Amino acid sequence: MKDHPLSNCEEKFVLAAIAENRRFDGRGVYIYRPIVILYGHDRGCCHVQIGCTRVLAQVSCEVIIPKQTRPNEGVLHMNVELSPMACPSFEAGKQSDYGVEVNRALERLLRDSLCIDLESLCIMSGEKVWQIRVDVHVLNHDGNLIDCSSIAAIAALSHFRRPDVTVSGEEVTIHPLDEKDAVPLSVNHIPLSVTFAFFDQGRTLLVDPTDQEERVMDGKMVVGINKHRELCMLHVSGKMLVLQDQVVRCVNIAAARVGEITDLIKDTLEKDNAARKSGKEFGFAKCLADVILGVDDLLKHYVDSMSVDTTSVGQTAKTVVDADGNRVQMEVDNAETGNVSIKVPGTGKMSTNTEGGAVTWCEGEESDSDVILLDKNDSTSSEVSSKQVSAVVELSDSEEESVLMTSQDLERTELSKSRAIETRENRGGRCRGKSFGGRNRGKRGRGNGQRYF
Amino acid sequence: MEDSIGKVVIPGDILQNLDEKKGKIKVTVGPGLIRDGSHIAVTKSGILRHREPSVFWVDCHQKRYVPARGDNVIGIVTAKQGDVFKVDIGSSEPASLSFMAFEAATKRNRPNLNVGDCVNAKLLVANKDCEPELVCIDSYGRSSGLGILPNEGFLLQCSIGLVRQLLRNKFNVLTFLGKAIQYEVAIGMNGRIWLHCHTVRETIAISNAICRSELMSDEEVQIMSKKVVDSLQGFE
Amino acid sequence: MAGVEVVSEQGFRTDGRKPNELRRIRCKQGVFSHADGSAYIEQGNTKVLATVYGPHEIRGSRSKALHDRAYVNCQFSMATFSTGERKQRPRGDRKSTEMTMHMKQTFEATILTQLYPRSQIDIFVEVLQADGGNFAACVNAATLALIDAGIPLKDYVCACTVGFVDDVTIVDINHLEETNHIAEFTVAMLPKSEQFVMLEMSSRLHLDHLSKVMDMATKACKDVHLVLDRAVRDHVSEVWQQLGNT
Numbered sequence: 047m048k049d050h051p052l053s054n055c056e057e058k059f060v061l062a063a064i065a066e067n068r069r070f071d072g073r074g075v076y077i078y079r080p081i082v083i084l085y086g087h088d089r090g091c092c093h094v095q096i097g098c099t100r101v102l103a104q105v106s107c108e109v110i111i112p113k114q115t116r117p118n119e120g121v122l123h124m125n126v127e128l129s130p131m132a133c134p135s136f137e138a139g140k141q142s143d144y145g146v147e148v149n150r151a152l153e154r155l156l157r158d159s160l161c162i163d164l165e166s167l168c169i170m171s172g173e174k175v176w177q178i179r180v181d182v183h184v185l186n187h188d189g190n191l192i193d194c195s196s197i198a199a200i201a202a203l204s205h206f207r208r209p210d211v212t213v214s215g216e217e218v219t220i221h222p223l224d225e226k227d228a229v230p231l232s233v234n235h236i237p238l239s240v241t242f243a244f245f246d247q248g249r250t251l252l253v254d255p256t257d258q259e260e261r262v263m264d265g266k267m268v269v270g271i272n273k274h275r276e277l278c279m280l281h282v283s284g285k286m287l288v289l290q291d292q293v294v295r296c297v298n299i300a301a302a303r304v305g306e307i308t309d310l311i312k313d314t315l316e317k318d319n320a321a322r323k324s325g326k327e328f329g330f331a332k333c334l335a336d337v338i339l340g341v342d343d344l345l346k347h348y349v350d351s352m353s354v355d356t357t358s359v360g361q362t363a364k365t366v367v368d369a370d371g372n373r374v375q376m377e378v379d380n381a382e383t384g385n386v387s388i389k390v391p392g393t394g395k396m397s398t399n400t401e402g403g404a405v406t407w408c409e410g411e412e413s414d415s416d417v418i419l420l421d422k423n424d425s426t427s428s429e430v431s432s433k434q435v436s437a438v439v440e441l442s443d444s445e446e447e448s449v450l451m452t453s454q455d456l457e458r459t460e461l462s463k464s465r466a467i468e469t470r471e472n473r474g475g476r477c478r479g480k481s482f483g484g485r486n487r488g489k490r491g492r493g494n495g496q497r498y499f
Numbered sequence: 500m501e502d503s504i505g506k507v508v509i510p511g512d513i514l515q516n517l518d519e520k521k522g523k524i525k526v527t528v529g530p531g532l533i534r535d536g537s538h539i540a541v542t543k544s545g546i547l548r549h550r551e552p553s554v555f556w557v558d559c560h561q562k563r564y565v566p567a568r569g570d571n572v573i574g575i576v577t578a579k580q581g582d583v584f585k586v587d588i589g590s591s592e593p594a595s596l597s598f599m600a601f602e603a604a605t606k607r608n609r610p611n612l613n614v615g616d617c618v619n620a621k622l623l624v625a626n627k628d629c630e631p632e633l634v635c636i637d638s639y640g641r642s643s644g645l646g647i648l649p650n651e652g653f654l655l656q657c658s659i660g661l662v663r664q665l666l667r668n669k670f671n672v673l674t675f676l677g678k679a680i681q682y683e684v685a686i687g688m689n690g691r692i693w694l695h696c697h698t699v700r701e702t703i704a705i706s707n708a709i710c711r712s713e714l715m716s717d718e719e720v721q722i723m724s725k726k727v728v729d730s731l732q733g734f735e
Numbered sequence: 736m737a738g739v740e741v742v743s744e745q746g747f748r749t750d751g752r753k754p755n756e757l758r759r760i761r762c763k764q765g766v767f768s769h770a771d772g773s774a775y776i777e778q779g780n781t782k783v784l785a786t787v788y789g790p791h792e793i794r795g796s797r798s799k800a801l802h803d804r805a806y807v808n809c810q811f812s813m814a815t816f817s818t819g820e821r822k823q824r825p826r827g828d829r830k831s832t833e834m835t836m837h838m839k840q841t842f843e844a845t846i847l848t849q850l851y852p853r854s855q856i857d858i859f860v861e862v863l864q865a866d867g868g869n870f871a872a873c874v875n876a877a878t879l880a881l882i883d884a885g886i887p888l889k890d891y892v893c894a895c896t897v898g899f900v901d902d903v904t905i906v907d908i909n910h911l912e913e914t915n916h917i918a919e920f921t922v923a924m925l926p927k928s929e930q931f932v933m934l935e936m937s938s939r940l941h942l943d944h945l946s947k948v949m950d951m952a953t954k955a956c957k958d959v960h961l962v963l964d965r966a967v968r969d970h971v972s973e974v975w976q977q978l979g980n981t
Contacts, residue, residue, distance in 0.1 A: 050589060053575040053615055054613070055651065059651075059699070059702070068699055068703060
């Protein structure tokens with residue numbers, strides 16, 4: 047599959063903007079997009095988001111026979127999967143050149159810099175050692191995959207716990223998790239990578255390029271460094287020539303950035319550990335509900351919770367089939383007001399129930415008919431009809447949590463586009479013949495901001 | 500059917516039982532609706548729209564463009580093959596654009612189009628069985644705004660829904676911003692918008708404002724445009 | 736193999752060199768009759784062969800053709816007998832693919848590709864004996880082969896490896912030193928303008944030592960350049976003499 051081609055005007059414009067040190071999201075040249083680190087339910091599962099780039103890392107372990115040349119050391123195996131889910135230009139199966147580049151960069155950063163003490167992974171010299179495997183999957187590609195993958199990999203390694211082992215003479219016992227607490231890996235240092243994109247023969251540099259910037263760049267330099275100012279990896283790619291002082295400058299900028307990211311990783315690890323200890327909820331479902339991506343201040347727009355009118359809906363669904371198959375007369379409670387909250391443009395929340403996974407639909411129930419939006423006015427004051435389920439039904443599909451519905455739970459259906467839809471629906475009157483949805487006259491010309499279409 | 504106009508419909512909803520209606524009624528169904536035996540069924544989720552006398556369609560949110568005849572689109576030239584340019588319009592197949600389909604083009608006088616340039620063109624042929632064809636002139640042979648877009652602009656990718664919104668509404672983010680900023684815009688039905696302003700800063704501001712305005716109501720759009728204009732002019 | 740001293744107290748390395756000494760470089764151009772350009776280089780015990788074909792018609796898929804410049808196709812391969820233990824896959828594993836990519840990138844930046852649009856230049860490199868500094872030797876061999884083929888370049892591309900251990904910078908690392916997990920820099924640069932075409936680094940190195948290491952790398956590459964330059968001039972004058980022109 048091919049991604050959409052880069053047009054000349056786009057390329058020219060982005061280069062002109064970068065020459066003026068302007069970036070599309072208003073960032074400074076050495077500033078990162080907002081980084082979000084989330085940990086999953088299982089130990090060693092980590093999801094990292096840098097802006098829109100998303101990456102998931104999972105660590106697992108296995109007992110194997112060590113290499114003959116290194117009988118006392120365990121093995122660290124890294125694998126980065128660039129699936130076509132992330133970007134149409136990635137191919138499934140055979141690894142493309144870019145895939146190899148990302149894989150090797152990460153291998154050098156983590157394995158060759160000895161961030162994990164491999165000798166501590168030895169169980170019995172020459173016979174049994176632990177093999178730690180880090181699998182990184184790229185979920186969405188919006189530039190800067192190497193940095194995102196490195197943060198995910200090292201955070202997952204720090205989060206991971208391996209089963210405890212006792213060796214008595216010739217016998218080796220691997221204790222399952224319920225017998226003995228799992229043991230963390232011994233992480234020597236936290237190496238992270240910082241990517242620089244070069245433009246205009248190295249005269250302009252940007253940190254953390256987005257996909258658009260990556261397409262027009264001359265080349266990039268990836269600097270792997272840790273908090274103690276130790277250089278762990280250097281990688282230059284692209285058709286460009288660099289000078290020594292440029293390299294030194296980049297490395298110094300990277301050293302400054304890495305400190306902040308290391309602190310962020312440590313913070314999130316501590317929070318997750320604390321949540322696990324105190325018995326609070328943890329895992330993706332909890333974390334994702336709390337995340338709000340940073341949006342440019344100027345265009346940030348927080349929408350107040352809005353109610354949606356579904357009175358006509360309530361009237362049609364009068365009876366409900368409960369778990370026993372009996373038809374039960376339902377009381378539609380119109381007193382509750384619903385909440386339509388739009389977190390970020392383009393996303394909406396399907397349920398206000400923050401325990402992700404708790405489905406409040408009854409089996410065999412008549413489906414709620416469409417959520418109908420009336421309003422002739424812009425100011426809305428309406429209610430969401432709520433259903434009260436009379437019985438408790440268990441649906442346990444999810445591996446993580448059992449899904450329960452109780453009569454206390456109320457269902458709120460929210461549409462992410464409900465607000466937009468509501469104000470548009472009354473303006474759809476004028477449309478031309480065969481083209482549905484708008485005028486299509488191809489007029490274009492200069493003007494004082496006249497809309498030409 | 501009439502009572503669901505302007506309301507949300509989802510695939511599988513049955514709108515009208517044609518057998519019930521007496522007499523002859525000619526009902527035109529558009530995108531998102533399909534005639535299924537004796538009734539009209541909905542195939543895409545969105546809002547049902549209506550235009551007199553009896554045209555119905557569903558407005559849905561989509562990112563991928565499916566070519567339709569008569570649409571005005573912005574394409575990017577990917578190859579020159581003999582007498583024909585291959586243009587990418589974001590659909591499943593690249594469209595073809597003959598070099599003769601430009602104003603004042605003759606066999607000797609060819610248009611100056613290179614690989615990577617943007618064109619504002621109209622779809623002449625667009626059905627599911629063959630590759631789409633574009634033209635840059637209208638039926639009278641005049642360009643009427645179609646043709647090669649100069650290299651000085653910026654091409655923005657957005658959803659089809661946003662583009663339809665911009666074209667349908669009389670007052671939208673473009674008119675609000677246009678009161679204070681001078682710009683040139685070409686909107687393609689395939690979710691591409693070409694934008695050109697005097698400075699880079701204005702272009703970036705306007706393109707961000709357009710993208711964000713998709714989910715905002717009118718007042719919010721007005722507030723946001725005012726904020727954008729103020730900051731561009733230096734107050735804040 | 737911990738415990739092997741890389742640099743002894745007297746300042747000598749395991750093979751008797753001083754820290755800033757390069758290994759002996761022997762090279763020869765024009766070794767094959769069929770290829771447009773070829774070269775053979777020996778850096779100490781590392782032996783590498785390089786051949787160049789081009790610029791010629793694009794082979795395989797037409798889609799690779801670039802409308803404004805030549806397409807550079809590289810292949811890096813290590814012979815199965817080149818390492819101590821028999822290498823199962825001469826090419827296709829991750830490290831070889833990475834080396835191939837680096838070579839392609841290095842030469843795309845140096846060859847004047849705008850002079851040959853819609854054509855292809857092939858560079859094939861085979862490592863016959865790997866004793867450390869494989870990539871550097873390959874780049875040097877490929878440079879000689881390109882010069883032999885007459886393909887216009889911006890400058891010589893000289894590559895070298897530099898290591899840093901126990902506060903001493905060592906140049907031109909051999910295999911024994913590589914296995915000791917020392918901080919290793921591989922650089923390829925254009926010696927006249929002192930610009931780096933390719934830079935790779937593994938293991939840990941404190942930032943304070945970075946400039947020292949890079950200065951040493953620059954000097955080492957310039958030394959390699961002198962050797963290669965000498966070899967090319969000798970070869971060219973020999974060929975011209977044989978052709979009967981002085």
